[in-house]
Amino acid sequence: MADFRVESIDYASGCDDLRRVREAVFVQEQQVPVEEEWDALDPLCRHVIARDASGQPIGTGRLTPERKIGRMAVLGPWRGRGVGDAMLLALLEQARQQRWPEVSLHAQVSAEPFYARHGFLPYGERFWEAGIEHQSMRRRLGGAAAVELAPVAVAAVVGLVTQARRSLSIYSRELDPGLLDHPQALEALRRFAIRGRGGEVRILLQDAAAPQRNLAPLLGLAQRLPSVFAFREVSDPVDRAYPSAFVANDAGGYYFRPLGHRFDGETDLESPGRARQLQEEFARIWERARPCSEYRALGI
Template identity: 75%
Template sequence: MNGAPGFRIASVGYRAALDDLRRVRETVFVQEQNVPLEEEWDALDPLCHHVVAYDSGTGQPIGTGRLTPERRIGRMAVLAGWRGRGVGDALLLALIGEARRRQWPEVSLNAQVGAEAFYARHGFLPHGERFREAGIEHRAMRRRLGAPMAIEHVDEAVAIVTALATQARRSLYVYSRELDPGLFDAPPVLEALRRLATRQRGGEVRVLVQDAATPQRNLAPLIGLAQRLPSVFAFREALDPVDRGYPSAFVANDDAGYYFRPLGHRFDGEAGLEHGGRARQLREEFGHVWERARAVSEYRALGL
C-alpha cells in the first residue's frame, strides 16, 4: 500500500516483521516514553493485524500500528524524524480500512491525551474520563463505521466538527445561533478550520448565524480567524422570521459528513462521516437560507 511520497504502508505478519515492530515500538514507547518493556509486548500481539510504515528510500521501518481481535486500534507509533509528515494518518487509515473489510461496526482505542486531536480529525469521539495507562494519561475514543454516531457532550461535538473540517474537500457549511461558545471557539476546531482554509486555493467556510451581534460583542475567536483569511470565510445573518425561528443547528461538508442538532442551543444530536445523502440534504437547506440572509460586513471591521 502506498503512502505519501517518501514512505509506504504494508500489512505484515507478526513473526516475520517482529524486528521491524521492535525497532519502532521500543524506540518510541520504551526509550522515549519510559513504558516498561514488559508492558509493551503482550499476548495479543501474535493475534493482531499489524501495519508498518517503511521509508521508501532505505526500506527501514518508521511507524507501526495494530488492530486487535477486540476491535481496538493500538500501538500507534512513528519515529521522531517522521512525525508531522502524514505517516500516522496513513497508518490509521490502513487500520480503519481493515476494520471495514472485516465489516466491523465500530473500532475503539485508548488515545494518549496529547494525541486526542489527531484521532478526532479521523472521526474518533472521546468517551468516559481520562485514565492512566503505562504511566501516561489516556482517553478512550471510538468511531462508528457506517452508522450515524450519537453526540451527547461538548467534547464529542468538538471532535466531530474537527473531523468534518478535516474531511471536507473544499467547503464547510455551518448553521448556528451565535457561534456556540464551547464549540466554535475550541482550539481543535479552530485549528481544523485554519487547516481547511490554508491547504488549497478555492476553499470556503460559510457560516450562517441567527444572531450576529452576540459573537461580535464577545469577540468570538472564529471571527478573528476569519479576518486573517477573508477570502475563505463568509458570514451571513438570517433575516426571514421563519429562518430566525429555526430551532436546529448543523454542520455539513462537501464530502459525506454532517452533524445535526435538533435543538440548536444544545450539543446533543447525531453525526456521520459516510452519509452523503444526509450531508447533501443539509447543504441544500443551508443554501436556501443563505440566499435569503444578509452579509455580516461588520465582522470584517471588528479589528480583533
C-alpha cells in the same frame, strides 16, 4: 509522491521490525516498561508497518481481535509527515473489510486531536496507562454516532472540518460558545483555510451581534483569512424560528443538533445523502439571508 509506504506485516516474521519502532518510541522515548509493551494479543493482531524508501521500518500500528487500534508509533524524524495518518487509514480499511461496525482505541491525551481528525469521538473519563494519561475514543464505520457532551461535539467538528474538500456550511445561533471557539476546532478551521485549495467556509447566524459582543475568536481568524470565511444573518421570520444547528461538508459528513443551543445530536462522516440534504437546505436559507455588513469594520 510519498517517500514511505504502509503495508500489512505478519507478526511472526516481522516481529524484529515492529520491535525496532515500538521499543524506540514507547520504551526508550516514553519510558514504558518493556514488559508492558509486548502482550499476548500481539500474535493475534493484524499489524501494519510503515517503511521508508530504503525499506527501513519507521512506524507501526495494530488492530486487535477486540476491535481496538493500538500501538500506533512513528519514529521522531518522520512525525508530521503523514505516516500516522496513512497507517490509521490502513487499519480502518482492514476493519471495514471485516465488516466491523465500530473500532475503538486508547489515545494518549496529546494525540486526541489527531484521532478526532479521523472521526474518532471521545467517551468515558480520562485514565492513566503505563504512566501516561489516555482518553478512550471510538469511530463508527457505518451509521451515525451520538453526540451528547461538549468534548464529543468538538471532536465531531474537527473531523468534519478535516474531511472537507473545499466547502463547509455552518448553521449556528451565535457561533456556539464552547464549540466553535474551542482551540481544537479553531485550529482545524485554520488548517482548512490555509491549505490552498480554494476552500470556503459559509456561516449562517441567527444572532450576528452576539459574537461581536463576546469577541468570538473565530471572528479574529476570519479577519485574517477574509477570502475563505463568509457570514450572513438569517432575516426571514421562518428562518429565525428554525430551532436546529448543523455543520455539513462536501465530502459526505455532517453533525446535526435538533436544538441549536445544545450539543446533543448525531454525526457521520460517511452519509453523503444526509450531508447533501443539509447543504441544500443551507443554500436556500443563505440566498435569502443578509450579509453581515457590520463585520466589514473588522475587515471581514
